[in-house]
Amino acid sequence: MLSLLSLPLAITKKMEIDELDKAILNRLLLDARTSYQEMGQEFKVSTGTIHVRLQKLKDGGIILGSKLILDFQKLGQEVCSFIGVNLRSAGDYQNVLKKMSKFPEITEVHYTTGQYSMFIKVYAKNTRELHLFLTEKLQTIQEVQSTETLIALDSPVMRDPHL
Numbered sequence: 087m088l089s090l091l092s093l094p095l096a097i098t099k100k101m102e103i104d105e106l107d108k109a110i111l112n113r114l115l116l117d118a119r120t121s122y123q124e125m126g127q128e129f130k131v132s133t134g135t136i137h138v139r140l141q142k143l144k145d146g147g148i149i150l151g152s153k154l155i156l157d158f159q160k161l162g163q164e165v166c167s168f169i170g171v172n173l174r175s176a177g178d179y180q181n182v183l184k185k186m187s188k189f190p191e192i193t194e195v196h197y198t199t200g201q202y203s204m205f206i207k208v209y210a211k212n213t214r215e216l217h218l219f220l221t222e223k224l225q226t227i228q229e230v231q232s233t234e235t236l237i238a239l240d241s242p243v244m245r246d247p248h249l
Contacts, residue, residue, distance in 0.1 A: 101146040106131065108249040110139055111148070115246045118152045163209040165216050166238040170202035171230055178229035179203065185227050191219050202234070213237075 109129055113120050122133040143149045158166065173182060179197060186192055194207035210216035225233060
């Protein structure tokens with residue numbers, strides 16, 4: 087399982103990629119199980135070229151891994167919510183992040199500018215479970231000053247950006 091603490095805070099080095107690299111990445115964003123052979127045929131290059139390009143993208147830190155996309159509602163997680171979190175101090179970020187990484191309900195954490203210090207995405211079985219998560223977990227973190235919860239009514243578009 088990917089730890090929230092293992093995610094980079096900032097990309098420090100920009101890697102140059104060409105049109106073939108972009109095409110490979112866009113193809114994998116559509117279907118990460120696309121074979122090297124299929125991509126080679128589609129882009130009219132050898133499977134070896136695809137392999138070398140993907141390794142370059144992995145080594146350069148552009149491809150961080152692959153993931154399985156689940157329909158959480160079909161798994162009984164009926165409530166998707168977004169929670170704005172205000173910290174007592176900006177210096178509390180790393181400590182709060184470490185505590186949040188232990189909560190399986192949290193699927194995303196973003197350190198933000200604007201109204202909130204952090205913005206998190208949470209899945210829960212129902213509103214009662216969401217309430218318990220808020221009152222017994224998130225709001226018990228001493229460094230959390232306040233929270234604001236928004237419940238998603240629908241999620242008609244969920245995709246990664248394309249290049």
